[in-house]
Amino acid sequence: MAPEPQIPRINEQRLWDNIMETAKFGALETVEGGMNRLSLNMDDKQVRDWFVARATELGCAVRVDAMGNIFATWSGPGNDRSDLPPIGMGSHLDTQPLGGRFDGILGVLSALEVIQTVKESGLRLNRPIAAIDWTNEEGARFPAMCSGSSVWANARDLSDLHNLASLTEPLETMKSELEKISYLGETECSYKANPLAGHFELHIEQATHLEETKKHIGIVSGVQGMRWYEVNIIGREGHAGSTPMNVRKDAMVAAAKMILHVEQIARKNEGFGTVGFLKAGSDAPNTIVGEVRLMIDLRHPSEQVLDEIESGFKAFLCSLESETKGLRTTIKRSWENAAVKFDQDAVACVAYAAESVCGDSQTVMTSCAAHDSAETAKVVPTAMIFIPSRDGISHNPKEYSTPAQCAEGAQVLLESVLKYDAL
Numbered sequence: 001m002a003p004e005p006q007i008p009r010i011n012e013q014r015l016w017d018n019i020m021e022t023a024k025f026g027a028l029e030t031v032e033g034g035m036n037r038l039s040l041n042m043d044d045k046q047v048r049d050w051f052v053a054r055a056t057e058l059g060c061a062v063r064v065d066a067m068g069n070i071f072a073t074w075s076g077p078g079n080d081r082s083d084l085p086p087i088g089m090g091s092h093l094d095t096q097p098l099g100g101r102f103d104g105i106l107g108v109l110s111a112l113e114v115i116q117t118v119k120e121s122g123l124r125l126n127r128p129i130a131a132i133d134w135t136n137e138e139g140a141r142f143p144a145m146c147s148g149s150s151v152w153a154n155a156r157d158l159s160d161l162h163n164l165a166s167l168t169e170p171l172e173t174m175k176s177e178l179e180k181i182s183y184l185g186e187t188e189c190s191y192k193a194n195p196l197a198g199h200f201e202l203h204i205e206q207a208t209h210l211e212e213t214k215k216h217i218g219i220v221s222g223v224q225g226m227r228w229y230e231v232n233i234i235g236r237e238g239h240a241g242s243t244p245m246n247v248r249k250d251a252m253v254a255a256a257k258m259i260l261h262v263e264q265i266a267r268k269n270e271g272f273g274t275v276g277f278l279k280a281g282s283d284a285p286n287t288i289v290g291e292v293r294l295m296i297d298l299r300h301p302s303e304q305v306l307d308e309i310e311s312g313f314k315a316f317l318c319s320l321e322s323e324t325k326g327l328r329t330t331i332k333r334s335w336e337n338a339a340v341k342f343d344q345d346a347v348a349c350v351a352y353a354a355e356s357v358c359g360d361s362q363t364v365m366t367s368c369a370a371h372d373s374a375e376t377a378k379v380v381p382t383a384m385i386f387i388p389s390r391d392g393i394s395h396n397p398k399e400y401s402t403p404a405q406c407a408e409g410a411q412v413l414l415e416s417v418l419k420y421d422a423l
């Protein structure tokens with residue numbers, strides 16, 4: 001009987017060095033561990049250039065599509081398999097405005113590490129494998145999470161996202177900024193033009209379930225549903241010292257009530273409700289605010305509950321209008337993704353790999369955070385791997401996972417891909 005091929009090992013130090021090296025792109029000088037690498041800014045360009053250079057050195061063929069998604073495909077020695085769709089390993093290089101060093105980039109750098117490890121081992125796979133950077137996963141600068149992966153999966157329209165403006169700079173669109181950093185690629189952004197055989201994503205958990213259950217690896221079987229709303233509240237500006245309290249149409253007061261409503265209704269339904277963005281129409285301490293624009297992020301595993309909460313938002317805004325004569329409000333669902341269940345075979349590959357790497361120190365779980373995998377799952381078999389995040393902290397400079405946890409996650413990524421390739 002032929003001996004079982006040896007499973008190659010991820011190089012923990014090399015992966016960690018790459019995480020630390022790339023953390024200099026967008027590092028906040030005054031906040032330890034803090035990152036501001038907003039999608040398509042100059043730091044994002046630098047980390048993209050670094051990724052492309054490393055992938056090219058490894059012998060990957062690099063393609064950039066019309067959403068700036070980067071596919072670095074490694075076919076191995078000889079060219080006989082290079083026409084087959086690769087098994088994708090993707091995540092994102094962008095961060096929140098005050099983010100950390102692991103959210104997203106861990107998955108992209110681990111994908112490169114998998115390619116390098118396979119290459120050095122001389123192992124021959126049946127299909128090519130690809131490391132992928134999906135554009136604007138965070139949705140922090142351009143308010144549509146998972147922009148690149150959603151267009152690729154044909155879930156959203158390319159021109160809508162090309163025309164999407166920055167939340168704070170209305171003249172900066174995704175297209176203009178892709179052009180500015182030279183990542184408006186020529187390849188069509190589509191799973192048909194740039195097909196994948198599957199998609200695996202390693203990510204930090206961003207919650208405390210793994211820590212609490214003392215497990216090393218999360219086998220992610222799906223992602224909860226989520227929606228974003230843009231709310232405008234229009235009242236009337238006025239003098240802070242002379243406008244009687246009972247005649248005011250104070251948009252800021254109405255916004256404050258709405259924010260409390262979001263918090264209460266989310267708690268009551270055991271979901272998640274957040275107002276993370278708010279712009280007031282006045283910047284002065286002594287003018288009553290006449291206009292407020294805010295965004296609500298709402299998440300829950302049940303579409304029915306999301307619908308009910310949405311109706312609750314509308315009813316509450318109507319009640320604010322009746323409370324204050326002349327106050328007007330609008331609400332628009334500006335982004336959404338229904339709850340996603342990952343492909344059973346792909347999840348089984350992760351489960352097999354997790355068991356091989358860490359025995360029974362693993363658990364099946366659902367992701368509360370959004371991920372590009374929730375988009376790729378619409379068109380190709382997809383699954384995810386989580387490693388613990390210290391204290392569950394994420395979207396925060398204190399985000400941390402140890403070198404050993406990162407390497408263990410990357411090892412599970414590698415073995416998941418090997419298993420999937422052998423199916």
Ligand code: GLV
Pocket residue numbers: 137138145368369370371
């Ligand atoms: C993306 O980071 C999210 O908000 O889940």
Ligand code: MN
Pocket residue numbers: 092103104137203370371
């Ligand atoms: Mn992420």
Ligand code: MN
Pocket residue numbers: 096103138395
């Ligand atoms: Mn994030």
Ligand code: MN
Pocket residue numbers: 137138369370371
């Ligand atoms: Mn995310």
